[in-house]
Amino acid sequence: MVKKEIELKNASNEDAEILANLSKRAFETDIIVGSPFKEGGPPGYDSPQFQIFMMKHLTYQKIFFNDQIVGGVAYNSKKSNHFILERIFIDPQFHNRGIATEAMNILFTEYPNVVWTLGTPEWNVRTKHFYEKIGFYQVGWEDMEEAWRGRWYQRDSKGVEIIQNIADLEDGMNEVVVVGNVINISPIRKVQRKRDGKELTVTTALLQDKTGQIKLTLWKEQISKVKPNEKIRIEFGYVNSYNNILQLNLGFGGRIIKFK
Numbered sequence: 001m002v003k004k005e006i007e008l009k010n011a012s013n014e015d016a017e018i019l020a021n022l023s024k025r026a027f028e029t030d031i032i033v034g035s036p037f038k039e040g041g042p043p044g045y046d047s048p049q050f051q052i053f054m055m056k057h058l059t060y061q062k063i064f065f066n067d068q069i070v071g072g073v074a075y076n077s078k079k080s081n082h083f084i085l086e087r088i089f090i091d092p093q094f095h096n097r098g099i100a101t102e103a104m105n106i107l108f109t110e111y112p113n114v115v116w117t118l119g120t121p122e123w124n125v126r127t128k129h130f131y132e133k134i135g136f137y138q139v140g141w142e143d144m145e146e147a148w149r150g151r152w153y154q155r156d157s158k159g160v161e162i163i164q165n166i167a168d169l170e171d172g173m174n175e176v177v178v179v180g181n182v183i184n185i186s187p188i189r190k191v192q193r194k195r196d197g198k199e200l201t202v203t204t205a206l207l208q209d210k211t212g213q214i215k216l217t218l219w220k221e222q223i224s225k226v227k228p229n230e231k232i233r234i235e236f237g238y239v240n241s242y243n244n245i246l247q248l249n250l251g252f253g254g255r256i257i258k259f260k
Contacts, residue, residue, distance in 0.1 A: 005066050006065060022069070023087075042087065051072075054086070070091045078174070083114050084235070088100055108155075113160055115155065117235060118152075121144065121148060121149075141257065170239060175237075178234050181208050182231075189202060216248045217250075225258075236253045
């Protein structure tokens with residue numbers, strides 16, 4: 001059976017070039033399912049250095065089929081009950097054999113009490129079918145590029161709730177997920193980054209749910225993604241304080257999800 005032929009093992013730096021080549025071949029087949037790019041994939045998809053970067057910051061596993069590396073899967077597993085699937089790919093030579101499905105089933109079995117979320121381009125009909133087949137449903141939209149957006153998916157786990165109340169947020173919290181309405185947005189201002197003096201644009205949006213309010217800090221391209229009176233979901237944010245006022249921020253892996 002296919003299940004006995006699939007195995008996941010942690011990736012190492014020595015695997016980076018192999019995984020980059022597999023990733024390149026896999027993502028460049030997206031052109032047959034609606035990709036607006038003649039070639040290309042997500043950031044760093046063909047770069048060995050980026051594979052190493054993901055190994056450092058995410059859980060990155062290589063996918064074996066009959067003792068041969070045929071793909072990879074990378075996910076943010078910093079929070080015990082909520083993982084973000086950042087990337088999964090299979091060598092096109094091994095497509096349509098159920099390998100990606102079985103790899104995900106292995107993860108679902110290994111982590112039974114985890115809610116999974118992920119983003120995938122709206123144009124990609126292949127991934128839409130795949131994720132919905134294995135139990136994901138769409139909760140909103142993510143602005144990914146100027147010309148297109150991404151579907152934001154979630155796969156639930158019985159008894160696990162990942163949405164947090166704003167009133168319960170505290171300084172130092174990481175991997176925060178909240179849903180709220182944007183009450184207003186402050187005027188954009190320019191600041192200089194301390195480490196190199198570079199000028200950046202920044203503003204804050206006031207986010208409110210039924211329990212309270214918090215300021216959401218928005219930098220550069222994040223600013224255009226939020227508008228007053230919108231309902232949004234912040235995925236994997238972090239909380240700090242400035243002048244004793246709590247602020248919600250988007251760090252590495254953080255997302256702004258819209259409901260329209």
